Amino acid sequence: MTLKQCYEEIHGDYEGTVARFRGERLAMKFIIRFLEDRTFDGLCSAVENQDYEEAFRMAHTLKGVCANLGLSALLSSSSRLTEALRSGEISQVLPLFQQVERDYTASVTAVTKLKEEQES
Numbered sequence: 001m002t003l004k005q006c007y008e009e010i011h012g013d014y015e016g017t018v019a020r021f022r023g024e025r026l027a028m029k030f031i032i033r034f035l036e037d038r039t040f041d042g043l044c045s046a047v048e049n050q051d052y053e054e055a056f057r058m059a060h061t062l063k064g065v066c067a068n069l070g071l072s073a074l075l076s077s078s079s080r081l082t083e084a085l086r087s088g089e090i091s092q093v094l095p096l097f098q099q100v101e102r103d104y105t106a107s108v109t110a111v112t113k114l115k116e117e118q119e120s
Helices: 003-009 014-020 024-036 039-048 052-069 072-086 090-119
Strands: none
Touching: 003 014, 003 024, 003 090, 014 024, 024 052, 024 090, 039 052, 039 090, 052 072, 052 090, 072 090
């Protein structure tokens, strides 16, 4: 799998990301580092504990990571969750979080596949 194929699989912004990192080499390095990011784990814990202040902080951080890496689908869902938390729409948190979880899983699956194929 190429970097471009990975981005296509997750409906990401390949062109914008490669431009932002001034080439595929650096973009590849940082997208693979995404697998080490623990922001989503923090979001899961905060939502589970109904700590909405921390959930907001984690969702907002995840949104920023996604914007930098061009993870468009995950950016969109984490943005919606961030705004619901910001405005105190607690009844929306769980369904929005579930979409973030699906988008995160899809992103991690694709990036893991990319990493494994690059290492072999």
